[in-house]
Amino acid sequence: MTRRTAFLAFSLVIAIGLLGLQSWDLALGRIERSAIRAIEERTGFAVKSLERAEIALLPLPRISLSKVVFAQRDGAVAGEAARVRAYLRLMPLLTGRLGVSRIDLVAPQLDVAVPAGSDGVTDWLSAPLAELEKLRSQSRIVISSGVLFLRAAGTVQSIVRDVNIVIDERGPDDPFGLSGSFTWRGVQSDVSLLWPVAGSATKAALSANSSLLKLRFDGTRAGPGEPVVNGTLALSTPSVPQLLDWFGEKSRISTALGALTLNADLQLKPREASFTNAMASLDGDRLDGVMKLTDVDGRLALSGTLAGASLDMGRLIRRLPLPAVDAADQSPLDLDGWTGRDIDLRISVDAAKLNGARLADVATYVLVKKGRFETGLLRATAYGGTVKARFLAVSAPGGVDVKVQAGLDRVDFGQAGADVPQLPRLSGTGGFQLALDGAGKTFDELLGAMTGRAGINLRQGEIGGIALAELVRRAERNPSQLLRDWHQGKTPFDTLAANAGIANGLLVLTDAQMNGTNYRLSLAGNASLRTRQLDMRASLASLSGSLRLPLVLKGSVDGPLFDLESEAFLSPTGSSGNTAVPALIGR
Template sequence: MTRRTAFLAFSLVIAIGLLGLQSWDLALGRIERSAVEAIEARTGFAVKSLERAEIALLPLPRISLSKVAFAQRDGVVAGEAVRVRAYLRLLPLLTGRLGIGRIDLVAPQLDVAVPAGSDSLGDWLASPLAELEKLRSQSRIVISSGAVFLRAAGAIQSIVRNVNIVIDERGAGEPFGLSGSLTWRGVSTDVSLVWPVAGGSTKAALSVTSPLMKLRFEGTRAGPGEPVIDGTLALSTPSVPQLLDWFGERSRISTALGALTLNADLQLKPREASFTNAVASLDGDRLDGVMKLTDVDGRFALSGTLAGASLDLGRLIRRLPLPAVDAADTSPLDLDGWTGRDIDLRVSVDAARIDGARLADVATYVLVKKGRFETGLLRASAYGGTVKGRFLAVGAPTGVDVKLQAGADKVDVSQAAADLPQLARLVGTGGFQLALDGAGRTFDELLGAMTGRAGISLRQGEVGGIALAELMRRAERNPSQLLRDWHQGKTPFETLAANAGIANGLLVLTDAQMVGPNYRLNLAGNASLRTRQLDMRASLASLSGSLRLPLVLKGPVEAPFFDLESEAFLSPTAGSVPVAPSLIGR
């Protein structure tokens, strides 16, 4: 036998001898009373009932309680466990006292009372953490295979399953700490928390790792009298909508976002989080700035100013669950679904993309309040010119009041056509103006109530797909060849301008004219916003006024019919020559 082995054996014999000298009363009643008092003192829980108590000295001294019911003294947390094991410290035991170093809760079911109507994790954790702060010290607590039921007025708000958590032992003034894993809303999550409960400037830290989120926060709290925490935050998620949905936050606007990484200096105050020196990456597009998240009477509000080099606005818009503007859709317009949270966000970027269109020096914003949604372009440069726009929807007694304003100036359409195939048939430089205002409970009512104005002006360009100038030359030189196919080629123009008034969902042209080298085209008529049908007529005339050709523009906006009227006449100064009806429309 070595000296070390002999020494250990001798120490064990002395310890057993000392234990034998103590007047231990191993009666079940005293075990229960002593164990319960020690557990209550070291956990802050009051034991309400238990089935039986047992003590064992080997291999480690411990007291085991079966089927234990317990509760915090104010009733915020209550529950029961299949077994509670209290591991005893050896030195106090040698002097006849029960000193607990660790407490195991085996398969506990905890009920946590949360405020009625609360739906945030912060509200749910506030009361239990406040009770733990009241303890001057506590033992190491190990929770295995547990479940936590969050209840408001007896109704279950949420359930946390597979709770395997270790709460660190702490002394007076030391921070509260825990680490382990749990499953919440079907997602397995590893957590680690250090929370200051007393003293001056104290460390605070949080780590959360799950398939939906990786979060790291490290900082300090100023003190219990000043509940302000400052630190650094690192957050990443593959999907912002899925992450918010995990926390019970469902927002239609958030569907515009995809993968996000965020690094920032974070300051936490009661119901307020401020992000400074923030660096956010949205699907690879970097934005820098400041943001603030506040909670006012249970309503979250996000505000901030961000700037970056580039941003794909088109990708953000495509992800939104935007309803189709269709008069056949008779379902009520749902503005509340878009205004559930307050937002005041301003974004400026050097370059932006919107479905192929390239913009520069862009300033955009989103402004949301209860019953009000507004967004727009404050400024943007595009293809040698400028563009702007504003969309506003406000709840009204008549449903939803919508205002739409858009405009462009000095834009080179031929440059834009390289990025926007829908403009491939149009060349020229100019702009447009649009202003619409209407209210309704459905799209049918809204479109039928629209009023406003629209205008377009271009110069030195051409229109593809028709050859009006060639049609005029044929009519002047050889009327018999008039109806040869003129729906090919291009029509150059010197100026193109159109103005329209809109009332009760009907757009009426007040002045529309296109002038080319040898022709003038005047257009008159109307278009229905509800049916998207055109009903217009045009007059194609030579600049000398000696010839006039009537045309018709009818049908759906997506594919209108544009041709000579079936009773068109050539009208030279010397007389009128009819065009054979059988040739019209070829």
């Protein structure tokens, strides 16, 4: 036997001897009273009942209570455990007293009372943590295989399973600390918390790790009398919508976001979080600035100003669950689903992409209030010109009041069309203006109530898919060749201008002309916003005045018919009558 082994054996003999000198009353009643008093002093829980109590001295002195029912003194937390073990300190035990160093709650079921209507983790944990903060000291508490029920007025709001948490021992003025894991809403998470309960300028830290969230916060708290926390935050998630859904936050706007990484200086105040020197990465697009998250009467509000080098705006918009603008959809317009939280975000980037279009020097914004949604482009340059846009939807007695404004100025449509294949086959430099205003409870009502105006003005361009100039030349030279396919090729123009008024969902052309080197095209008629049907007539005339060809433009906006009328006439200048085009026309 070594000297060290001999020394340990000798110490054990002495300890057992000292224990033997004490007049221990091992009656069940005294064990229960001593164990209950020690647990209540070191945990803040009041023991309501238990089945039996046992004491064991080896290998470590401990008291074991079976089927224990307990509750916090204010009733915020109540529950029961299959077994509660209180591990005793050796030195107090040698003098005949019970000193608890660690308490194990085995397979506990805990009920936490939460405010009715609350759905946030902060509300759920505030009462239990406040009760723990009242303790001057606390034993090490180990919770294994626990289940946590969050109840409001007797109704379960949420369940936390597989709770395996260690709450650190602490003395007066020591911070509250815990670490461990749990499963909430199907996601297993590891967590570590250090939270000051007394003193000033005390360290505070939080880390969480799950498949949906990686979070790290390090900072200091000023103290209970001045509950302000300052520190640095690092957060990342592969999916913002899934993360918010995990926390019970339903937001249609958040579906625009994907993976997010956020690093910032964070200041926490009651119902307010301020992010300064913030660096946010949205699917690799970096934005820097400041943000603030506040809680006003239970309504969350996010505000901020961000700037960056680039942003894929088209990707954000494509992810949104935007309803199709379809008059056949008779379901009520739902604005409340888009305005559940207040948002005031201003974003500026050097370059942006929007469904293939390339924008520069972009300033955009999103402004959301209860019953009001607004977004737009304050400024942007594109293809040699400028772009502005605004969309506003407001709850109204008649349903939803919608305003749409858009403007392009000095834009090269040919360059834009090379990046955006969805644009009509149109080139030229000029502008476009649109202003719409309407209200309705459904898309059918909304489109049928639209009023406003629209206009386009281009110069030195061409239209693809038709060859009107060639059609005029054929008609002048040989009318019998008129029906040769002119729905191919291009029509160059010197100027193109069209203006329209919109009333009660009907667009009416008031002035529409296109002029080329040998022709002039005039267009008149209307288009229904509800049915998306065109009903227009065109007149194609040669500049020499020797002929006029009537054309028709009608049918669906997605695939309209543009062709010669079935009975077209050539009208030579100065002729007293009309000469019929051969019967081939219109076959």
